[in-house]
Amino acid sequence: MLLSDTAIKRPVFAVVISLLLLAFGLLAFERLPLREYPDIDPPIVSIRTVYTGASAEVVESRITQVIEDRIAGIEGIETIESSSRDGFSSINIEFSLNRDIDAAANDVRDRVSGSLASLPEEAEPPEVRKADADEQVIMWLNLTSENHTTLELADYAQRYIVDRFAVIDGVASVRISGGPEYAMRIWLNREALAARQLTVADVES
Numbered sequence: 001m002l003l004s005d006t007a008i009k010r011p012v013f014a015v016v017i018s019l020l021l022l023a024f025g026l027l028a029f030e031r032l033p034l035r036e037y038p039d040i041d042p043p044i045v046s047i048r049t050v051y052t053g054a055s056a057e058v059v060e061s062r063i064t065q066v067i068e069d070r071i072a073g074i075e076g077i078e079t080i081e082s083s084s085r086d087g088f089s090s091i092n093i094e095f096s097l098n099r100d101i102d103a104a105a106n107d108v109r110d111r112v113s114g115s116l117a118s119l120p121e122e123a124e125p126p127e128v129r130k131a132d133a134d135e136q137v138i139m140w141l142n143l144t145s146e147n148h149t150t151l152e153l154a155d156y157a158q159r160y161i162v163d164r165f166a167v168i169d170g171v172a173s174v175r176i177s178g179g180p181e182y183a184m185r186i187w188l189n190r191e192a193l194a195a196r197q198l199t200v201a202d203v204e205s
Helices: 002-009 011-031 056-071 101-114 150-166 190-195 200-204
Strands: 044-050 077-085 088-095 127-131
Touching (some): 044 056, 056 077
Antiparallel strands (some): 044 088
16 A cells, blocks of 8 residues: 555654644634534514603603513513613513514514503604514615606605515515605794694694
């Protein structure tokens, strides 16, 4: 055999080759990925609420705490993590691995809808969505048209595309970015409001 003859005739060369193989084997062993315990993303449902103009303390007491109290009794909850910032509340609910994510999201929506009467009227309705721990954007779709403006395209996407994509199996959330939104700016006359016994909230309604 060529290998055995070479090892006998040149023992130093054979020892060096053996040491190199051993060194490369140890290096490869350290960098070998562990597959015995695969990455498992637990079912997570997030609740996000916007309360423009409110401080973090107000958001915590009037939104985050209220919603947490309502969802605390849902079956299969492992942990609840929340954060309150100026004008924004975020709650992440982690369920056990055997809990169906769709059923869990529906239970959360039912509890959240029951708490709407206890939330401030100025706050936007809470947004409940399915999300996992390593949520990231998977696909970007761009809309272009020769007959519609960017504002019209953004409105069309919000009305017709978002809801259809959101119900697709495996889709956690659908976001729209880059497009303007319809807005209205109104200047109020204080004397005219007082004469008609109206408030800014009445005009907004």
